[in-house]
Amino acid sequence: MKSMKIFSMNERIPRGTCLPVEGRAASVRTPRHVRAILCALAGALAVGGTPATAGAQLFSQPAGPVAHATADQPVEIELRSAARAVAPGDTIPVAIRLRPNPGWHTYWRHAGDVGSAPVVTWRLSRGATAAPLRWPAPERMESPPLASYGYKREVHLLGAVHVPASARVGSTIDLAAEVTWVVCHEECVAGDAAVALTVPVAARTVADEAVARVFAAEAARVPARVEGWRFAAAVDSSNVLLHAYPPAAAAIAPAGTAPRAQFFIDSAGVIDHAAQPRVRAVPVGLELQMARSAFVAGTPSRITGVLAIDTAASAGGGTLPMLLEVDAPVVAMAQLAAVAPPAPGAGGGWIALVTAGLLALLGGTLLNLMPCVLPVLSIKALGMAEAAAHDRRTALRHVVLFGAGVLVSMWALVGMLLALRAAGTEAGWGYQLQNPAVVGALALLVFAAGLNMAGVFDLVPVGGSLSAAASRAPRGVEAFLSGVLVTALATPCSAPFLAAAVAYAVTAGAAESFVVFTALGLGLVWPLAMVAAVPRLRAWLPKPGAWMVTLRQVLAFPLFATVVWLAWVLGRQAGVSGMVALLAACTLLAFGLWALGRFGTLAAPTGRRRLAQGIAIVAAAGAVALVSGASAQGGSAQGVAQVGGAAGALPWQPYDAASFAAERDSGRVVLVDFTADWCLTCKVNERVAFGSGSVRAAIRDHGVTLLRADWTTRDPVVTRALAAFGRNSVPFVVIYPRARDAAPIVLPTLLTPGIVTGALQRAAASPSGVQPSAGSTRGRIQSSLTIEATP
């Protein structure tokens, strides 16, 4: 409006919005006479400059498709149509043409450091709809230390207007666009105009060939989202790296030359627009290294924009560069290459996939030894000992079924992970234990397995002596279920390898996730399979005997200990009432299974056996109902799951983005502990490392702020913070040094007091982010820091 004309004494006067849209009032929101009055008022109110001439100019402006450049406005705007007539239901190709005077330039959809994008608002006949504008790739306008993206040339912003099928032949379609823009040379001028034209509705569409050719030439400069290209970005404290991988191993750069490319980012505050990207070839792709913007804290989750790559043909200037729309997820540095496509033959993509697969295999193998699998490992050891007592075929069958149980559970997990990701939920390794109902069900399952091993009942009612039961071959169902159980319990144990392999799977496609999780399962199974398949290895196992019954009963107790741990997790999630519900459910289940074991054997009369089985089923159903009922109260758990508790005197504070930023601002060393109650390794770390006197002393001496990011229940803030490091599992401990620009120190998964004190030492030794400058201000800053630190 005219109110924009402030301080216009020695500045060019932008053309106002008062340009009347030719007499097609139906297509224009404001009736003509109202606009005229508004314009007159605006003209009268205009301050400074030359209101009289400005007003006169406004009313003498011819209405129509073109708003010409004037002495005050160095750009010409035109609304163009590539159709002379349009059929009902068809589409009119349209464009907004902007032609700046020589030396001036207009802007792209993201302007960069200076200026702003033109804004087009359509006013169309009833029923007609406009498609989003397509922006040709811009050029860089440099003015160190600033740079912006725009057009020195005449540009067409391409659009399309869809005409309703109900349009009557013989009527007209009114197209009007309100355009606001900024053009710059050394100074900048803003302006706005309404441009309009009319297209008759006819039986068939008639193209304006000359205009259509112009549009086609411009369309060639519009970047495309090309199928098969893969992109990924990573961010560190000083750089943004963008990787681009073409479909197949297409050669990007002419042989023997360095690749040349430009990246036009879509948003502010991510890269330094003025710094030229450093481009280099990476296996089967391209890497652009761009300086990070100094302005904005935090890391974006995606980087979008336009990538222009010089091809063999375009390098000589003969043709346009390859223009691609980029939408790149931000991943950890180490995972950048993992996005590379699986090129035919030996390519980087295969290497990444095979590496991830091998890591997953190794991680799965190590899972056999993790503390949270160890109790269940007993089931497998026992099953193996039992199987070894029989022929090789039985042993193999057992292992195959166990493996099937593991793999099917792994595939179920990957399916859920992919489904959650598709639904936009952030999920990570061990996420299933964030749901109290799952924790409760697991506890019941482990408890039942413990009762089984203690000899309270047998799944298969053969009756007879305990020794007979122990020496009998394990049944297929049991082997399969023990595989499921092992997978379910193994998942929260974030073995060191899993973090990378699972993160890769989560960021990669469905097929890759499948491969990685399958490898994980195979890793879990293969040691057992080897024992079953190789007779010589099997010979190592001790001969079966009565001792196996004792062992089996003794091994029940690690399972009961696991139940205690799960009950504690559930207690943290669903409070005391939830934990009590679980204990009641366990008692009920124990009663049912005892009845089954006491009266359900084949030796018992049929009627009594049926009754016992009925009691067991009802008790089990009741137990499950109790647990799921308790988990429904999970919402009230937040208060219980608060920070503090047993960790004792250490002043842990809950993590959130605001408190984190405030603490960082204060120039203190900040330690963030990503943890969850269901993560045993985390608990061990907290006892061993943070419980030690030397660590406590270091925390006190260096004035370290302790933030605890609790992932016990799903928390998007914590998930995002983890994702910033390319992680989706706990434990994860990171220390931020005093200096704001210093890289954070990531601690290893298993902590010792020495590791923590060493890292704190280094973090505290780095120079403070508060640097002394003028002596006069320094004293005041010191006092400000103490003030900020108090609350």
Added chain:
Amino acid sequence: MTSTTTPTRRSRKLLIFAAVFGALLLFGGLSARRMLAAKADPASLPDLLTVGGPAPAFTATDTRGASHSLAGYAGKWVVLEWFNHGCPFTKKHYALVNGVGNSQAMQQEYTGRGVIWLSVVSSGPGRQGYTSAKKAEDMARDKGAAPTAIIRDTAGVLGRLYGARNTPQYAIVDPQGVLRYAGAIDDRRGSSPKEIAGATNYVRAALDAGLAGQPIAVAQTQPYGCEVKY
């Protein structure tokens, strides 16, 4: 025990088993270490300029010849606003929408709450945006602008000291002399005053939080607008 193996054979087996087990653990541990070392480098942390650090000390002259030094304003919040009367983005925030200008309203409100508001013109002689002191005064009066003072930074010293790149651009200094905000006025990077109604005003948010003793949520943003014409 019904084992048929001799004690020596059994202990040899045990030894081999322990060796294999140990090797596996060692390999796993070493690989994990390398893995973590590789992952430790992607720092995702803000690379902020000097927000949170001491604001550079300055002494500058206003349109009336009076001198303003940051040290002299100790104990008060100070707003520095880079200004160019000809820049469409500055105009956007001085435009009267329903009789109210965005910048004028902010100046009135916050100077009323004891904040020192310095509008800084860093345009060099002969460059766009450069005016005489009197013209600057007249324009401010015409527009109803109400800063504490208009600083004439014709040599661009103050602008460069604070890294001013755009008009409009803001720096906010707290009573202890710490730079607490630097960047854009709001999150709508266009030139039309119509955008102001729906925008998140970072300067208001920072001042409101700071004056209330609260932490400032968004402390640094990328400014937008015209270039500063040094």
